[in-house]
Amino acid sequence: MENTVQLSQTLDQIISSEQLLAHWQGHRGLTRRLIEAYPEEHFFSYTLGGMRPCSALIDEVLQMADQSMQGVVSGQWSSIGEGSEASPKATTKEQVLAQWDRVTEVINTYWLQIPPARFQEVDKAFGLYEGPIYWFLFYLIDNEIHHRGQAYVYLRTLGVEPPAFWDRPQA
Amino acid sequence: MENTVQLSQTLDQIISSEQLLAHWQGHRGLTRRLIEAYPEEHFFSYTLGGMRPCSALIDEVLQMADQSMQGVVSGQWSSIGEGSEASPKATTKEQVLAQWDRVTEVINTYWLQIPPARFQEVDKAFGLYEGPIYWFLFYLIDNEIHHRGQAYVYLRTLGVEPPAFWDRPQA
Numbered sequence: 001m002e003n004t005v006q007l008s009q010t011l012d013q014i015i016s017s018e019q020l021l022a023h024w025q026g027h028r029g030l031t032r033r034l035i036e037a038y039p040e041e042h043f044f045s046y047t048l049g050g051m052r053p054c055s056a057l058i059d060e061v062l063q064m065a066d067q068s069m070q071g072v073v074s075g076q077w078s079s080i081g082e083g084s085e086a087s088p089k090a091t092t093k094e095q096v097l098a099q100w101d102r103v104t105e106v107i108n109t110y111w112l113q114i115p116p117a118r119f120q121e122v123d124k125a126f127g128l129y130e131g132p133i134y135w136f137l138f139y140l141i142d143n144e145i146h147h148r149g150q151a152y153v154y155l156r157t158l159g160v161e162p163p164a165f166w167d168r169p170q171a
Numbered sequence: 172m173e174n175t176v177q178l179s180q181t182l183d184q185i186i187s188s189e190q191l192l193a194h195w196q197g198h199r200g201l202t203r204r205l206i207e208a209y210p211e212e213h214f215f216s217y218t219l220g221g222m223r224p225c226s227a228l229i230d231e232v233l234q235m236a237d238q239s240m241q242g243v244v245s246g247q248w249s250s251i252g253e254g255s256e257a258s259p260k261a262t263t264k265e266q267v268l269a270q271w272d273r274v275t276e277v278i279n280t281y282w283l284q285i286p287p288a289r290f291q292e293v294d295k296a297f298g299l300y301e302g303p304i305y306w307f308l309f310y311l312i313d314n315e316i317h318h319r320g321q322a323y324v325y326l327r328t329l330g331v332e333p334p335a336f337w338d339r340p341q342a
Contacts, residue, residue, distance in 0.1 A: 014186055014287070116185070146320040149320025153219055
């Protein structure tokens, strides 16, 4: 019977937990290459249309991932910004990339602790965003893609070729 | 035994087929609102940084979705562009929105025919993009988010407030 159960799970699984992690980290790897490609002298200041500079878009993405993972695993949420002493505002790209790499490890470490049933549990992230955990994780990923797409435009108007969007490893 | 199998599937399912469809259509609804918000006189011409105008970004997203669904379901892929007689190039926003709504129905209709095991099958979309079907569907969704994020910058530089990114119905 155990075999039957396992077979059914494999067949009907749209995507596994490990694949969703690899999907996210693939996107995060691309965002990292975008940060690397971004001219240092423009990263913290250049803007278009009254929007935030690339540094602020990246910081939002980074902080949200960093501060979400404990809550995703445990249901215990800090307030947004509360945990930010772990990541003081970076003032150089080198610091941003170091924070990025630290959060990559945070995600990998916590992810392995997410119980499979947790993805479908409804929770209120940071006491604010209510929905199933998979929905909240998609929000984190999609918000990163959204802001990175904006940073692509910044880069293009600066005359810099961004890294290829499709160049992400498959899960 | 059947009950046990079903219970296990529910518990270990990261996301169901229906939820992934709703997630995509939620994004497509937001993209539709972006098209509605975009000034007609700029939609087909305004660009930044040597990039394509909003109309071309949207057309790419629309055509890829339209031409992919048959292959996603059946493994029979046309060449990209082959099926495009179904959607001649739109020259007004009204035409774009009508095409958008037609493709919404195409996606809904084909999606119901995707066998659950199909999401993990490796295929070569359009004879070009090789990977599991879930990975290709994520590509379609992510590519839409990416280009829509770029269109947000266009809109902001035109002084137009884009629709709220987070305002998408939950699956």
